[in-house]
Amino acid sequence: MADRDGVIWYDGRMVPWRDAQTHVLTHTLHYGMGVFEGVRAYPTERGPAIFRLADHTRRLFRSAHILGMNIPYTPDELNAAQLAAVRENGLTGAYLRPMCFFGPEGMGLRADNLQVHVIVAAWEWGAYLGAENLERGIRVKTSSYSRHHVNVTMCKAKANGNYMNSMMALHEALGCGCDEALLLDTEGYVAEGSGENFFMVYDGVIYTPELTSALDGITRRTIMTLAEEVGIPVREKRITRDEVYVADEAFFTGTAAEVTPIRELDGRSIGNGGRGPVTERLQGLYFDVVQGRHPKHEDWLAYL
Ligand code: PMP
Numbered sequence: 619m620a621d622r623d624g625v626i627w628y629d630g631r632m633v634p635w636r637d638a639q640t641h642v643l644t645h646t647l648h649y650g651m652g653v654f655e656g657v658r659a660y661p662t663e664r665g666p667a668i669f670r671l672a673d674h675t676r677r678l679f680r681s682a683h684i685l686g687m688n689i690p691y692t693p694d695e696l697n698a699a700q701l702a703a704v705r706e707n708g709l710t711g712a713y714l715r716p717m718c719f720f721g722p723e724g725m726g727l728r729a730d731n732l733q734v735h736v737i738v739a740a741w742e743w744g745a746y747l748g749a750e751n752l753e754r755g756i757r758v759k760t761s762s763y764s765r766h767h768v769n770v771t772m773c774k775a776k777a778n779g780n781y782m783n784s785m786m787a788l789h790e791a792l793g794c795g796c797d798e799a800l801l802l803d804t805e806g807y808v809a810e811g812s813g814e815n816f817f818m819v820y821d822g823v824i825y826t827p828e829l830t831s832a833l834d835g836i837t838r839r840t841i842m843t844l845a846e847e848v849g850i851p852v853r854e855k856r857i858t859r860d861e862v863y864v865a866d867e868a869f870f871t872g873t874a875a876e877v878t879p880i881r882e883l884d885g886r887s888i889g890n891g892g893r894g895p896v897t898e899r900l901q902g903l904y905f906d907v908v909q910g911r912h913p914k915h916e917d918w919l920a921y922l
Contacts, residue, residue: 622741625707645724650780650782651687651778652779655678664865665921667919668700668714675693677836685775686710688734699738702738706764709901713874714739716737718736752877755794756879756889757881766780773832778889791844797873803830807827814872820866823852881893
């Protein structure tokens with residue numbers, strides 16, 4: 619990944635990909651105190667566009683605020699940096715990774731006056747959970763790891779350190795032959811996937827967990843809006859794993875995962891064991907929106 623052509627926006631200027639380096643004593647590398655985003659750009663008839671750019675940047679600043687980190691740029695500057703990262707790498711579709719981290723100016727938990735550094739990388743990245751799985755659906759395992767408790771870490775921050783929990787859960791699920799993990803909260807209710815929000819469909823109603831210990835996903839909000847626009851009711855509620863077993867449909871949402879059907883949880887097939895009709899409809903609407911084919915939501919697209 620580090621050895622490739624292209625440029626990375628690093629502290630205000632474009633740096634050749636291979637030269638975008640930092641010191642081994644980079645503070646965030648040691649303690650995980652940093653914040654990041656995952657953003658996508660899609661090709662449209664009017665050229666590449668970043669989906670909900672302003673919303674991702676807003677969440678990045680909110681994450682930093684939660685951690686007490688001061689980003690030394692304005693949201694407008696970071697929006698421009700993301701557009702430039704797609705443009706200057708000559709990409710039409712891209713995954714973008716803005717990240718803010720503390721530098722190597724000090725070590726130890728008590729280090730202060732640390733500089734906040736910001737990078738934006740952009741590269742081509744296909745379907746995160748596999749192109750064929752957008753139709754076929756994935757196999758999911760309830761994790762033995764609980765999702766973060768709200769007083770253990772800050773669930774509303776997309777913080778680097780939070781992802782150790784995600785990776786433990788994901789690797790456990792992969793080791794069991796599944797594609798993704800479903801994490802429950804510390805009380806045993808469904809929270810989210812390792813990098814996705816969760817939805818299920820039951821008797822014509824869409825359910826998704828409240829956000830207590832899940833990330834406030836931008837794809838989640840998009841799907842809730844699109845569902846309501848076509849008259850499918852959406853409710854936020856506590857969900858148990860056995861409710862998922864007997865759901866008609868289930869799916870994950872995320873910038874990387876887009877709208878990925880869940881065909882199986884813990885060896886039980888869900889609904890028809892493939893992509894259900896509600897999931898298919900919302901997935902179609904989602905791709906229409908991100909690829910600029912949905913006139914009502916043009917304002918979600920930031921063209922290069
Ligand atoms: N939950 C977690 C833990 C995530 O990492 C992500 C990906 N950012 C999501 C949910 C989905 O969020 P979004 O739709 O904004 O990508």
